[in-house]
Amino acid sequence: MNTSINIFDTTLRDGTQGEKVAFSAEDKLRIAQQLDAFGIDYIEGGWPGSNPRDMEFFELAAEASFDHARIVAFGSTCRAGNEPNEDRNLQLLVEAETPAVSIFGKSWLLHVEKALQITAEQNLGIIRDSVRFLKNHNKEVIYDAEHFFDGYKEDPDYAVATLKAAEEAGADTVVLCDTNGGTLPGQVSEIVSEVLKQVNIPVGIHAHNDCELGVANAMAAVQSGCTHVQGTINGYGERCGNTNLCSLIPNLQIKQDYQCIPDQHLEELTALSRFISEVANLTPDIRQPYVGRSAFAHKGGIHVSAVMKNEETYEHIQPGRIGNSRRVLVSDLSGRSNISYKAEQLGIELDKYSDNVSEIVRELKDLENKGYQFEAAEASFELLVKKMTGVWEEFFELEGFRIIVEKNVSGSSRTEATLRIKVNDQVEHCAAEGNGPVHALDKALRKALRKFYPEISNMHLNDYKVRVLNEKDGTGADVRVLIDSAEHGQSWGTVGVSHNIIDASWQALTDSFSYFLAQEQKNLQPKEAI
Incomplete structure (x- = not known):
């Protein structure tokens, strides 16, 4: 005993x-x-x-x-x-x-x-x-x-x-x-x-x-x-x-x-850890053994290839025993195995697009070299794969946008975004004011899309991060924007990179909206604008 x-x-x-x-x-x-x-x-x-x-x-x-x-x-x-x-x-x-x-x-x-x-x-x-x-x-x-x-x-x-x-x-x-x-x-x-x-x-x-x-x-x-x-x-x-x-x-x-x-409670360990982190209002340690998000995360292509054949090659226990799960990361270290594994998780049958896998790997490495980071932006990765395999249909197209920032002598400021998007050959022209350029863009895009996709009101932005990529270029440096969005307890991350912070934010923002629409409205036929 x-x-x-x-x-x-x-x-x-x-x-x-x-x-x-x-x-x-x-x-x-x-x-x-x-x-x-x-x-x-x-x-x-x-x-x-x-x-x-x-x-x-x-x-x-x-x-x-x-x-x-x-x-x-x-x-x-x-x-x-x-x-x-x-x-x-x-x-x-x-x-x-x-x-x-x-x-x-x-x-x-x-x-x-x-x-x-x-x-x-x-x-x-x-x-x-x-x-x-x-x-x-x-x-x-x-x-x-x-x-x-x-x-x-x-x-x-x-x-x-x-x-x-x-x-x-x-x-x-x-x-x-x-x-x-x-x-x-x-x-x-x-x-x-x-x-x-x-x-x-x-x-x-x-x-x-x-x-x-x-x-x-x-x-x-x-x-x-x-x-x-x-x-x-x-x-x-x-x-x-x-x-x-x-x-x-x-x-x-x-x-x-x-x-x-009791043995049957072991699989609740990860949930317990994260619950107490949330109540304490502390960010969970992703590298914490057993229960961290990275505890069973695999990034190197050789590792992923081996784990797909036999999980014991790079995992000391089955992650499900303590309520965690395996994650395969995509980055410039990825190989075909990483892409295939992630595609399978996303429900994309890459066997039908075997000729695209090498192209996806090359594109991924090129984008990461430019500063994109898909480890924390799996929604953007999913959109990338679907676009490169031809299974993606755009929910909206940008015709153009303009942002005006005014500051007067009293010290107050005003930011307005105006944009035009096309949905089902209908052009919608909207404007909105916000606390800053990204907030104004977000509000204007929501305002335009809500007429076609009312469900867009259910999602919200959780986090917005900006990282300067090549500091030596000062204010002209490239930046990476990571956006976390959520809806009814589900969250997803998107990424954008540009020397223009507004453009990088637009990439991450539109990926976030597109991913939401793809997940929640897979069979949706957009409504006619009212």
Whole structure:
């Protein structure tokens, strides 16, 4: 039978200590419910004594139902000189009404003597009294031994004594914390092995990623006998972050047959990662192992050719196991295999156009040499392939456009775009004002097309990026414009390149409209203009 590992998620507490990470109480509840559905064992919700938002979360959590996870309140041992029943921090942990609590105490004599300015024996007494107080209130107590590895390196006997003090007082689990993130995997293995000889309750690991070893250290601890692992989704956390559960869970469960979550939930991992990124309003890391968009992306033609024959040649697991998917990128490194694979994904039967494949590859390389980038503009790539194979029919044709920008002495400005397009031999002439040239063009084009394709109102622009390609030419340099558009949760990217930023924007803009019309109105016969 596979060894079971208790997964303790601290995204809502330690994760929020990361730069730019913040959640409202309602956000925390939404995330907690997703973590529970995923199969996480413990969800640390925050420190009720530190801010009103965390206390509000515990109030919301008390009214919610959780099918699997135990909600955990976090705090510290009582202050020196306080009796536990008079210590406000411990009282708030009880008032949070969570089934489990996690408290941290000092394991490193440097902190005991210099930071707390108490004796080693007084610190052991504080640990015992705090744990005993919480156990008397029927709490499951998880004791976090802060700075344990640094303390062990200085005085191993005392560091272990702090664990035994918690154990003697009734702690259910003791957790070894690499708080500064400076311990190496070999040291973790050695120290965990020694601790397990002296402690008789479950031992856990809480690692930080300051040496890029958060996951490696957690794995080393598990392999040495730890059965409880703390970490965060996407590795969020203070400084360089915490053990990334999005990497740790599949490493343990897929690679080494440990049981971390129910097997059927593994395929939800990628969605969970991206959900929490969205709630945190942070851009997902595309290169994150397992769950990143690039984790199973192939660009080199030789790689793609091999993967098409046997996915194991360049993929360490099947991406679908953790809810991700294979992506084949098209660029100047592409070969026939990339083009064929992408065409198949797009539903284009290139077998019928075998003579066009080499031509498409040449055109692609030429365009990339000019500055086009199709990796983030797959909609433009699809239009390129369809046009070169003759299966594309234009939805509209440009007759011409003109943009006027006025600025008066008062400092205000006005931008107007006028354009003429042809749809089904009908010419539509429209004008619109905007905040700038591209906005005005967008509004004018929408105004003109809406008369023929009312559905165009459903799409909107998500993002607009401009990149200067040859900086040495200054304001005369070529620019690349990337536009992300969306409709009802679906998004697509388009690209344009020119020495004229308006022309580059027009290319990307019209590709975006054309792609939308092709996807949403494949069989549409345009209406007569009203």
